[in-house]
Amino acid sequence: MTRVITIERVVTVEKSVESVFAYLSDFETTTEWDPGTVSTVKLEGDGGPGTKYRNKSSFAGRETELEYVVRQLEPGHVFQLRGENKTVTALDTMTFRATESGGTEVTYRAEFEFKGVTRLIEPLFKTQFKKLGDEAEAGMRTALEKLEG
Numbered sequence: 001m002t003r004v005i006t007i008e009r010v011v012t013v014e015k016s017v018e019s020v021f022a023y024l025s026d027f028e029t030t031t032e033w034d035p036g037t038v039s040t041v042k043l044e045g046d047g048g049p050g051t052k053y054r055n056k057s058s059f060a061g062r063e064t065e066l067e068y069v070v071r072q073l074e075p076g077h078v079f080q081l082r083g084e085n086k087t088v089t090a091l092d093t094m095t096f097r098a099t100e101s102g103g104t105e106v107t108y109r110a111e112f113e114f115k116g117v118t119r120l121i122e123p124l125f126k127t128q129f130k131k132l133g134d135e136a137e138a139g140m141r142t143a144l145e146k147l148e149g
Contacts, residue, residue, distance in 0.1 A: 003114055013106075016104065016149045017096050021079070024144075025079040027040055027047075033143035035139050037056070068092075077095065077096055079096075086115065089113045
């Protein structure tokens, strides 16, 4: 049985889709809006599909590292990355929609699939992932509200 924890949050700000997309599709900005991120470094690529990043995060009192690869980049619409290490696979998808007022609605969805023995303790992580999602939503909103345009 596959065990997946999904976090989905929607953030709406009065900033243009272009500025919000440009900011969030630069995955190195996670250090500014994702409280769990310790560091994110681009390893190779131009930001488009195939670009690789190393992300170090703190979760449940431990530091973990994932290598993320951009899977999909549709400017102004979709940005998706897949991260992996020996215990988890993560799929992060951000979709962007212009609002009637000229702002942007971002839907951020993160799916975590646990591997090996970690699958057995996955139920213990659910409340920590909810907290992680709440903190990322707040951090993203704060960072996006500071953007120009």
